[in-house]
Amino acid sequence: MSGLFGSQSNTASQANTLGDLSKDVALNQPPSDSVSDLSFSPRSEHLAVASWDNKVRIYEITQNGGSEGKAVIDHEGPVLSCHWSSDGKQVVGAGADKAARLLDLGAGAAVSQQVAAHDQPIRAVRFFDAPNSNAQMLVTGSWDKTIKYWDLRSSTAVATVQCQERVYTLDVQKNLLVVGTADRYINVVNLNEPTKFYKTLQSPLKWQTRVVSCFPDASGFAVGSIEGRCAIQYVEDKDASSNFSFKCHRDPPSNNMTNVYSVNAISFHPVHGTFSTAGSDGTFHFWDGVAKHRLKGYPTVGGTISATAFNNTGGIFAYAVSYDWSKGYAANTPQYPNKIMMHPVTPEECKPRPSVKKR
Template sequence: MSFLGNTSSTSNTSSAATGQELLNDITINNPPEDSIEDLSFSPQQDLLAVASWDKKVRIYEIDPNTGNNQGKALYEHNAPVFSSRWSLDGTKVISGGADNQVKIFDLASQQQQQIGQHDAPVRSVRYVECGPTNTPVVASGSWDKTLKYWDMRTPNPVSTINLPERCYSMDASQKLLVVGCADRHISIIDLNNPQQIFKTSQSPLKWQTRVISCYPQANGFAIGSIEGRCAIQYITESEQKKFGFSFKCHRKSGPTTNSRTSSAGESQAYPVNAISFHPIFGTFSTAGSDGTFCFWDKDAKQRLKSFPELPGTISATAFNKNGSIFAYAVSYDWSLGYMGNRPDYPNFIKLHAIKEAEIKQKNKR
């Protein structure tokens, strides 16, 4: 059941936006007071964790039938929070931010504790399972050019990996952990052997990496860059040769002022801020500084659905545990520096009830 009617609708939605698709989307009540940096759903229930520049992590409870939502918990860092994620059992939230700290929050006791420390802001955190025994640890990637693992019981990291550059984005799926660093460096880690980098490469995209997102099957990852491109990458050479490619997205034709500069007549490229994979179908969303999000099928190399432009940049997205809800944050993404920010910039989170026809692979022709 969904708050938009039937999710299993198989009516043939065309991939173009009609302008009506987002009218019934539900707004999250009492959103953050500053830019929203990360959205993450619990893998166990319909709870949404939100990291914000207002130094807080908020946790919202959502009714999947009506979309009604309310704040359930809140805790603070000493500086903007850049990343928040859930433990696999859904009992805890981890977070990292500009105070260089990694924190963990226990939902039952409503207690938070600092479990990690870096020498520079923490850009990304992930809850992962390492080695043959699936030991649960928190991985944190920082601008201090390190990746650290914390086991939550001791103040010192279990292990530290030196990265080639500052961590800009990081994601994990099963035993795959991928870190996107400055200067287009990509570091791939096999969590069966978490103490070392399994493979390094350069992003195939020409410009700065903005987001990395691992496939649910853990055999590869997607990269989004500031030039409005997305690259589909695979871990093994044979799969990469066969299935790897990159494509343009989040571009507008004609000159405008809100993007990477280009001469008249060329399309304007906007940063791809967020890539989220659907947990059931393995299709994915991209969202960008052009204020739009789209759904894609990487295997068919096809766009499944475009959505209407929103009144600001989209900074973060997430699917819930069964892929019936898609959350997106319209919020200043700092792509134009502090000059681009203004007091009345939109800052909200919406919940879109997924229709199967929007996100499911089309039948092979």
């Protein structure tokens, strides 16, 4: 689909899709450096925040939008990824110190333990429930061009899988693992056979992959690139007719030039299956991928958006406003905003709408 779906000609419709940021609340005591990842607990109102100041912070979000720091995982370098276990008792962080570190909140632990290691920085980490067992396992993806699987009871990897290139992003949902690497490779893994690529494809987007995010039902995934595009891809060939890509996070053309921005984060609503995109242009949007239209677009938040997450009920959308290095080191000034905002989500913002068929 070539155009920005949801773009309408009349101003009334445009006004109808414009979102409101006035009720968004800032997180108390955010990290002191850029935020790289956000992850909500699947069981409670706790938010994990990974940042370039070598920490994963865990906050409790209260009813009135307040927030309080509860725990910290210390790393020896910038943290690039964080994730919660499905029971909400453990948090893992991974990053430039080539290690993944876990904090067991269920055990009341105050100090984290190292649970994974790579030869190069770890770009992404996810918990998953091992198929045919109740065991929680980890998968890590690194710039050393491998993904590794970890049983938390062992200090060595259960298995290592070689990828074509450096791992830039990965995501897990049920038995689906999707890994995006440099050179636009995307590897699809069925976790029933974790050491084999079920399918390998080149990204349908022409530029570098920034993020992959699995559908809640694990039937497919979304891909975001540095060039202001998003693609919706189904795993099975029988559903391939539903694959499409669209433009987003780009300025209106001016003098035959269009400014395009990186899509930094894609988050799926846990209830409705609709999704958000957020980018270096400082905006986020909610989309209905089935009906192929935009539900809401929001005004710029005054800085690039580096990470996003919905809470477990879908009632809170968290987004980090912090520098993402999209304009190099010179733009990273002390004045650049560094904050995490909580957006209260109303049903009309993210509920799917009936598809309007054009004649």
